[in-house]
Amino acid sequence: MAGKIIIERIPGIFAGLYEKAGRMVKESYYRVLAEEISGLLVEGSILDLGTGPGFLPIEIAKLSPGITIMGLDLSSELLKMAEKKAYAAGVSDRVHFRLGSAALVPFEDNRFDLVLSTGMLHMVKDPLKVFQEIHRVLKPGGQALILDPARVSSGIDKKKWKASLTGKEKIMLRVFHLFSRIHPGRSYHQAELEEILARTEFREKQVEEQGKEIKILLRKTPGFK
Numbered sequence: 001m002a003g004k005i006i007i008e009r010i011p012g013i014f015a016g017l018y019e020k021a022g023r024m025v026k027e028s029y030y031r032v033l034a035e036e037i038s039g040l041l042v043e044g045s046i047l048d049l050g051t052g053p054g055f056l057p058i059e060i061a062k063l064s065p066g067i068t069i070m071g072l073d074l075s076s077e078l079l080k081m082a083e084k085k086a087y088a089a090g091v092s093d094r095v096h097f098r099l100g101s102a103a104l105v106p107f108e109d110n111r112f113d114l115v116l117s118t119g120m121l122h123m124v125k126d127p128l129k130v131f132q133e134i135h136r137v138l139k140p141g142g143q144a145l146i147l148d149p150a151r152v153s154s155g156i157d158k159k160k161w162k163a164s165l166t167g168k169e170k171i172m173l174r175v176f177h178l179f180s181r182i183h184p185g186r187s188y189h190q191a192e193l194e195e196i197l198a199r200t201e202f203r204e205k206q207v208e209e210q211g212k213e214i215k216i217l218l219r220k221t222p223g224f225k
Contacts (some may be wrong), residue, residue, distance in 0.1 A: 010052065015077035016169050019053040024160065026055050033147075037116065040143060042066055044113030047137060049102040049130070050120030053111050054082025056097070061091035070112075071097040072105065103129040110139045118216035121148035121214075127193075131200045131218075138220040146216040148188070186216055 010018050022030070034056060037046075048057050051071030061069055071137050073079050077192030086092040100106045102117070105124055115134045120166045124130050190209045193216065197205050204219035 004097075010075050010078060012060050015053075015075060015081065017165070018078065019081050020164055020169075022053055022055050028060045033065050033118070037145065038064045038067075040121070040145070041114045043059040044068075044182070045111065046070070046114045046116060047072065047107070047112040049105075049107070049115065049117040049134075050123070051082060051097065052078045053077075054097060054120060055087050056116065057082075058086055058089050058091055061086075061095045068094045070107070071095070072100045072102065073097070073099060074099065092098070104132060105133045105137050107137050109136050111137045113139055113142050115142070115144040117144075117146045117148070118133045119145055119147065119149050121188065125190070128196050131197060131202070135220055136220065138218055140224045141222040142220050144216070144218040144220075146214075146218075148214050148216075149212065163179060166212055190214065 037060055042064065046057070046067055046069045048059065048069060048071045050075045051057060053076070054071050058070045060067060071079070071082055075084075076099055079099060082097045083092070084093040086097070098106065098220040102120065102124060115132075115138055117134075121127060121130070138144060188194075189209050193207050193214065194205075197207070197218075201221075201224070202218045203221050207219040208215045208217075
């Protein structure tokens with residue numbers, strides 16, 4: 001990683017491309033994942049790291065009226081989209097968004113019952129710091145679910161997606177392809193993540209490779225202070 005430039009957010013010029021791609025898998029990916037998460041937590045508070053345009057928090061809130069959710073992201077453009085979506089879906093009283101970094105979460109210790117992250121880990125500069133922050137803000141006994149890279153792209157109809165783009169967005173797509181080659185992010189393997197997690201205070205942890213996706217389940221020890 002030495003000398004490699006890491007950009008931890010979706011640049012604003014690509015926000016429209018990212019949002020339209022996510023919209024195409026709202027039902028097939030985010031809704032299905034929201035159903036899984038609703039099985040982990042019936043009521044309480046959730047933090048979604050790298051929330052993007054807010055598809056996952058909104059789907060969770062629609063399924064689980066006893067849950068409040070805070071979405072955190074470094075892209076102000078995507079957060080504006082997320083706020084509009086939450087209002088349109090009628091869940092803006094329970095779904096809120098804030099600008100901030102997963103490596104320096106702007107919330108107090110022991111705040112959340114569940115922390116989520118989908119498709120963000122490969123973009124962060126310091127994964128150990130992110131895991132440490134997740135542990136800090138989780139309540140004792142709280143859980144974390146991290147998926148990376150999320151299986152969002154596999155469900156996108158690329159022809160339909162490209163057809164939905166405006167002329168300006170099609171130009172941005174070409175720039176995005178160049179950006180992706182320069183900044184592809186980092187791919188993690190199970191053993192590498194297990195080594196990183198061994199340096200955290202998490203004692204209950206599970207790392208699984210599911211095809212190209214890594215699934216991480218963590219739990220903060222009950223009674224931990």
